[in-house]
Amino acid sequence: MARNIVITSGKGGVGKTTVAACLSAQLARKGQRVILCDADFGLNNIDVVTGVENLVTYDVVDVIEGRCRAKQALVRHPDFGNLYILTSSHSAPERYVSPQSLKLVLDGLSPQFDFTVIDCPAGIDEGFHRAVAAADEAIVVTTPHVSSLRDADKVITLLKSYHLNGLSLVVNKMRGDLLFSRESLTPAEIERLLKLPILGILPEEYAIYGGEFTDLHPAFKTLANNLLTGKNKLFDVTKKYSGALGALRRLLKRNL
């Protein structure tokens, strides 16, 4: 049976979709069979982020309404053979999808996969509850900024009422230069504030999202390893800012 993990945050734009897509691809690269499910029915973009938008024939609403079988709606990624993408509705984004129906589709596919990674929409209304109801673990994505941490805290309180098997944090858009000069909250401080373990740290970098989807940043390797092994080894975002070259990088970043 697959581990069903929802990637959520409360606040919009913190990197849920980026984390869901790249973590899924990294898990698939490690031989895990992964479904990446787009549970954002308003601003769905998993197909675009993963580059499969031209390969989509059916979506999850087609499955729910009986126009195809669940397996027919899975788009196999051309570069990651173990990664299957289940898109949300394109034809009728306004159509109501109940939490039970989404869960039923994913539960039906679960025996043939190792992971289902569910990309949650921003906010804490209906779309959030639909995505979380289909999961048995949650990863809360936050940035080190106060507004994001505050929303993460609210979401964590809500998630606790779901009695999930696992609840952890990914800190995205961490500025290595600011962490180096002690101008950003440290991972330990974030863990203390939100009272949850950090599963991964991702730097704020063009390389995280700007290149080819297949060029996965090494920070996703560390994150995927932690998920698979239960360890909490964190990617060092300050490394490239230490030493003489690092000092130059810090100076350049500050003057950008």
Ligand SMILES: Nc1ncnc2c1ncn2[C@@H]1O[C@H](COP(=O)(O)OP(=O)(O)OP(=O)(O)O)[C@@H](O)[C@H]1O
């Ligand atoms: N580590 C990062 N460094 C730099 N930019 C990033 C990073 N992670 C994500 N981004 C960029 O931030 C923007 C928002 O990311 P993303 O779409 O993943 O967020 P989201 O939480 O899914 O947003 P929404 O709430 O709208 O669904 C995108 O332009 C993405 O490329």
Ligand SMILES: [Mg+2]
């Ligand atoms: Mg998103």
